[in-house]
Amino acid sequence: MNKLLILFVFSISLGAIAEENVIYQYKKYEKFDLGDLEVKGQLVAPGDLSVRERDRRRFELDLYNRADFDPMIKHDIKTLR
Amino acid sequence: MLFALLFSLTLGAEEIEWKSYPEPEKLAEMGFIYTALDTHVRMLSKKKDIETPDLELLEDLVLKTNVEALEDYDQKVLARFPVASVQFLLGRKAWEEKKFNVARQWLLNVPKWHRYYPEARFVMADMAADAGKMGDREAFEEQCYQSAEKRAGEVNSKLLKRYYTVLGEDCRVLRARKLYKEGRYQDAIDAYNQISKRAYKWPYILLEKAWAHYNLKDYNRSLGLLVTYKSPLMESYFFPESEVLTALGYFRLCLYDDSLVVIDEYYNNYKAKSDALEAMLKSHQNSQTHFYNLMKLSSEESKKLNPFIAQLAAQIRQRPRFALDYSSLEKVQAEMKNFENLVHGLSTRAPARKWLEESLKQIKAVEENLKGRINYHAKKDMFDFIREVYVLSEEMFKIKLEIIARKKDLVYGQKKLISDRGRGSEVEVKRSRFEAFWKFHGAFWADELGDFSFGLASNCQTVRKEVTNE
Numbered sequence: 001m002n003k004l005l006i007l008f009v010f011s012i013s014l015g016a017i018a019e020e021n022v023i024y025q026y027k028k029y030e031k032f033d034l035g036d037l038e039v040k041g042q043l044v045a046p047g048d049l050s051v052r053e054r055d056r057r058r059f060e061l062d063l064y065n066r067a068d069f070d071p072m073i074k075h076d077i078k079t080l081r
Numbered sequence: 082m083l084f085a086l087l088f089s090l091t092l093g094a095e096e097i098e099w100k101s102y103p104e105p106e107k108l109a110e111m112g113f114i115y116t117a118l119d120t121h122v123r124m125l126s127k128k129k130d131i132e133t134p135d136l137e138l139l140e141d142l143v144l145k146t147n148v149e150a151l152e153d154y155d156q157k158v159l160a161r162f163p164v165a166s167v168q169f170l171l172g173r174k175a176w177e178e179k180k181f182n183v184a185r186q187w188l189l190n191v192p193k194w195h196r197y198y199p200e201a202r203f204v205m206a207d208m209a210a211d212a213g214k215m216g217d218r219e220a221f222e223e224q225c226y227q228s229a230e231k232r233a234g235e236v237n238s239k240l241l242k243r244y245y246t247v248l249g250e251d252c253r254v255l256r257a258r259k260l261y262k263e264g265r266y267q268d269a270i271d272a273y274n275q276i277s278k279r280a281y282k283w284p285y286i287l288l289e290k291a292w293a294h295y296n297l298k299d300y301n302r303s304l305g306l307l308v309t310y311k312s313p314l315m316e317s318y319f320f321p322e323s324e325v326l327t328a329l330g331y332f333r334l335c336l337y338d339d340s341l342v343v344i345d346e347y348y349n350n351y352k353a354k355s356d357a358l359e360a361m362l363k364s365h366q367n368s369q370t371h372f373y374n375l376m377k378l379s380s381e382e383s384k385k386l387n388p389f390i391a392q393l394a395a396q397i398r399q400r401p402r403f404a405l406d407y408s409s410l411e412k413v414q415a416e417m418k419n420f421e422n423l424v425h426g427l428s429t430r431a432p433a434r435k436w437l438e439e440s441l442k443q444i445k446a447v448e449e450n451l452k453g454r455i456n457y458h459a460k461k462d463m464f465d466f467i468r469e470v471y472v473l474s475e476e477m478f479k480i481k482l483e484i485i486a487r488k489k490d491l492v493y494g495q496k497k498l499i500s501d502r503g504r505g506s507e508v509e510v511k512r513s514r515f516e517a518f519w520k521f522h523g524a525f526w527a528d529e530l531g532d533f534s535f536g537l538a539s540n541c542q543t544v545r546k547e548v549t550n551e
Binding site: 058060061062063064065066067068069070072073074076077078079080081 | 147148149173176177200203204207211244247248251254255258261262285289292295296322325329332400401402405406458473476479480482483486490
C-alpha cells in the first residue's frame with residue numbers, strides 16, 4: 001500500500017515538471033485587411049440632429065434679503081434727540 | 082415761561098443787586114434758564130461738597146433746557162453730579178461711543194418717575210438685544226412702552242406728547258424687529274400688527290412687515306403691502322428698498338417681465354431724484370448753515386425747491402429730534418436776545434459783568450451747537466439717502482442679471498413658463514380668519530391702506546416649448 005502511494009506521488013511530480021517545460025509561441029506578424037472586415041448588424045441613422053438633455057449646473061446670484069433691522073433701531077434712537 | 086421772559090424785560094439790570102457772580106436761582110426766576118444752568122454748572126464744578134439743593138436745582142434746570150444744553154461740557158465734570166438727567170446724558174454718550182457697560186451703568190440710575198426713563202429703557206433694550214439677553218430686552222422694552230404711553234397721556238405740551246408717542250411706538254417696533262431677526266416672522270408680523278395705522282411709525286413698518294411676509298414666501302401679501310406706498314397719501318415718503326422688494330416678489334413668482342418693469346422704473350425714477358440731490362449735496366457739502374436754512378423754510382418757500390428735495394426735507398422735519406432741537410433753538414435765541422440787552426445795560430464796573438459776559442458766550446455756543454446739530458443731521462440723512470439709492474441700484478442690477486440668466490436657461494432648455502403672465506385670483510390670497518376679502522370694484526381704498534394682498538399665481542412651472550414647423 002505504501003509502495004503504491006509513493007508511486008502515485010512520484011507520477012504527479014513528474015507531470016508537474018513536464019508542464020513547466022511547455023513553450024508557447026505567438027505569431028510574430030499578423031496582417032489585417034481592413035477592407036475585408038465585416039461588421040454584422042443593422043445600420044441606423046438618426047432622423048434629426050439632437051443632443052442629450054441634461055440639467056445645466058448654474059449658480060444663483062446672492063440676491064438681496066434683509067437679515068435684520070438693527071441699523072433702523074440705532075437710527076430711531078439717534079433721531080429721538 | 083413767557084411770563085418769566087416778560088418779567089425779565091420789565092426788570093432793569095441796574096435794579097438787581099449783582100454780586101461778583103449771579104445767583105442761578107435769580108437768573109432762572111428772570112427766565113434766563115440757559116444762563117442759569119451755565120452759571121450753576123460752573124459754580125458746582127468749583128465746589129468740593131455738592132449739596133442736595135444744588136443737585137435739585139441742577140435737575141430742575143436741565144429738565145427746562147433739555148440735556149442737549151450740557152453737551153459741550155466736560156464729561157468728567159458732569160460725572161461728578163449724581164443727577165438722573167445728567168446720568169442719562171452720560172449714558173447716551175457712552176452708548177454712542179459703543180461703551181455699552183458704562184452706558185448701562187449710567188442709564189440704570191434713571192428712576193422710573195423721571196422724564197428720561199422711557200428713553201433710557203429703550204436704549205437699554207437695544208443693548209440687551211445686542212448682548213443676546215432676550216429676557217432683559219423684553220423687560221426693558223415693555224417698561225419703555227408702558228412708561229412712554231403713560232407719559233404721552235399726561236403731558237400737555239404737543240411736542241412732548243409726540244416725543245413720548247413716537248418713543249412708545251419705537252419700543253413696540255423694537256420687539257417686532259428683534260423677532261424678525263430671530264427668524265420668527267409670523268410672531269414679528271403679529272407684533273407689527275399691534276401698531277396702529279395712525280402711528281407716526283406706521284408708514285415705516287409697512288416695508289418691514291412686507292419683508293416678513295416675503296420670508297414666509299407669501300409674496301402676494303408682500304407685494305400688496307408695498308403697493309400702499311403708491312397711494313397719494315404716502316407721496317412724501319421715499320423707500321427705495323420697497324422697489325427692490327417688489328422686484329424680488331415678482332421674481333420669486335417667476336413674473337420676470339413685471340420684475341423688469343419695476344427695475345426699469347426704479348432707475349428712471351430714482352436717477353432723476355438722486356441726480357438733483359447729489360448736485361445740491363456736492364455744492365453745499367461743507368456748508369455749516371445750508372441744511373439748517375433748508376430745514377426752516379416755510380411751505381411757501383419750499384415750493385421753489387426741487388419737489389423731491391422739498392419732500393425729503395419735509396420727511397426729516399417730521400422727526401422728533403428736529404422738533405426738539407428747533408424748539409430748543411427758539412428758546413435759546415429768545416433768551417439770548419434778552420440777556421444781551423441785560424448785559425449791555427450793566428455798568429462796565431459792575432462786579433458780575435465779567436461773569437455774565439462769559440455766560441453770554443456760553444449761550445451763543447449753545448445756539449451754534451443747536452444750529453450745527455440741525456444742519457449736520459439733515460445733511461447726514463440726505464447723504465444716507467443717496468448712499469442707499471446707489472447700494473440698492475446694485476441689488477436691482479443683480480436681480481436683472483438673474484432674470485436674464487433664467488430666461489436664457491428657458492431658451493436653451495426649449496422650455497417656457499407655464500403662462501406668459503400669471504393672473505390674479507382670490508384663491509391665491511392667503512388670509513387669516515380675521516381678514517376679509519373685498520374686490521374693491523369702484524370702491525374708495527383709503528381705509529384699507531396696508532391691508533392689501535395680490536392674488537397672483539406662481540408662474541414658476543415650466544412646460545416644454547413646442548417646435549414650430551416652418
